Amino acid sequence: MIKRFILGVFVLTSSVIIAQRNSASPYSYFGIGESFEAVTVEQASMGGIGVAMKDYHHLNFTNPASNADLKAATYAIGGSLTFLTVKEQNASQTGNSTNLRYISLGFPVGKNAGLSIGLQPFSSVGYSLLNDENADNVTLFTGEGGANKIYASYGMYVYKGLSIGAEAGFIFGSIDNSVLNQRADVALATKHEESFNLRGGQFKLGIQYKTELKNKLQLSTGASFILSTDLSAKGSEKMYSLSFNGSGQEVPRNELFNRTLNGNINMPLKSIYGFGLGKENKWYVGINQEFQTALESNSVFIADGSSHKYEDSNKFAIGGYFIPKINSISSYWDRVTYRAGLRFEDTGLLVKTTDNFTSVKDFGINVGLGLPLPRQLSNVNIGFEYGQRGTTNNNLIKEDYFNVRLSLSLNSIKWFQKTRID
Numbered sequence: 001m002i003k004r005f006i007l008g009v010f011v012l013t014s015s016v017i018i019a020q021r022n023s024a025s026p027y028s029y030f031g032i033g034e035s036f037e038a039v040t041v042e043q044a045s046m047g048g049i050g051v052a053m054k055d056y057h058h059l060n061f062t063n064p065a066s067n068a069d070l071k072a073a074t075y076a077i078g079g080s081l082t083f084l085t086v087k088e089q090n091a092s093q094t095g096n097s098t099n100l101r102y103i104s105l106g107f108p109v110g111k112n113a114g115l116s117i118g119l120q121p122f123s124s125v126g127y128s129l130l131n132d133e134n135a136d137n138v139t140l141f142t143g144e145g146g147a148n149k150i151y152a153s154y155g156m157y158v159y160k161g162l163s164i165g166a167e168a169g170f171i172f173g174s175i176d177n178s179v180l181n182q183r184a185d186v187a188l189a190t191k192h193e194e195s196f197n198l199r200g201g202q203f204k205l206g207i208q209y210k211t212e213l214k215n216k217l218q219l220s221t222g223a224s225f226i227l228s229t230d231l232s233a234k235g236s237e238k239m240y241s242l243s244f245n246g247s248g249q250e251v252p253r254n255e256l257f258n259r260t261l262n263g264n265i266n267m268p269l270k271s272i273y274g275f276g277l278g279k280e281n282k283w284y285v286g287i288n289q290e291f292q293t294a295l296e297s298n299s300v301f302i303a304d305g306s307s308h309k310y311e312d313s314n315k316f317a318i319g320g321y322f323i324p325k326i327n328s329i330s331s332y333w334d335r336v337t338y339r340a341g342l343r344f345e346d347t348g349l350l351v352k353t354t355d356n357f358t359s360v361k362d363f364g365i366n367v368g369l370g371l372p373l374p375r376q377l378s379n380v381n382i383g384f385e386y387g388q389r390g391t392t393n394n395n396l397i398k399e400d401y402f403n404v405r406l407s408l409s410l411n412s413i414k415w416f417q418k419t420r421i422d
Helices: 002-019 064-069
Strands: 073-087 092-108 113-131 137-159 162-183 189-212 218-226 229-244 250-267 270-279 283-292 308-310 313-322 337-352 357-372 379-390 398-412
Touching (some): 064 113, 064 189, 113 162, 137 189, 189 250, 337 379
Antiparallel strands (some): 073 092, 073 398, 113 137, 189 218, 218 270, 270 283, 283 313, 313 337, 357 379, 379 398
16 A cells, blocks of 8 residues: 555656746756756755765665665655845845655665666746846846756665666756846837757766774765766747736737747766765765866857856765664654755856856755654655855845755665565
């Protein structure tokens, strides 16, 4: 019964992830939108570390080699609620968004390998920007949509303490952008609309190694590489004049043009390196360092260099967890996993200001709890993050955000065992 229930939830939440619109950030205006980091709620609560982490009852999206450590069938679903405050030099406004971040299923394959499959958001667009500094010329920029990724990931041990892994994913989605311009003393406004579909594959390779030191200390190292790939961007754009009726609805008039557009977006190589030190089921501290070369595109949908461009990006994260006593009988809170972490990021996005381009930086402070459930190794995970992105310097936008993340990790050692009747 529980298997059917979990599989039913898997299918239902898959359709929700595909249909959702899960960004309120003005920075989703640029490129293909706000990128989603492929991490679990548990990883996010530790600053996003995980490339070197080995865990036998939690999934790890950063490194496919970690699948080799799965000892039980694991179903994971995670979501988040974001509270956002957008600041300019002389004004601010607030917003929020709620979304599912992933649904995944992992299970062991024999004694030395594991496989996981799932669905994750890849990027999201959700903005509405009004430029009314000139009362005689008002422009409204709006956009929605995004891309998702379905993936399969496999990891296996090839030597004592050494595991390798690979992941194959397919990215798909659609994005709609529009620019509405209204000039004073002009009867008709003009609107430029563009819509395009994203399609493409993505491949990731990973490696992990763990060795035991003195006093039961364990040292783990790892690396993963998301290979360079091209996403196709195919769609259309049109421009037309319009008026507004008495209720404020748009009434299209003359179409100025309507044409097909094609292009591609190069998602460059991303490499992640890290190491960690800890005692199994007691504590762990890890460090991740991530590098990615600049995004490139020949698509008219993405970047023409007039408003923004891209440079190499990098991210540093440090975090870990602590469990007072995992098998405590007298105290529930001694069995809770306490997590914390920090991350610092140069996003690689450069936004055009009056005289030059300004880089957009991001950082976050994270804490979280892993609350064990009565059944086997299942748990509920909750995480909190406070972060800042961007700056109010050079007439840009600064975001203060607070994320509340929640996930459910269900484990079942008997998932694939046949029922016997005596």
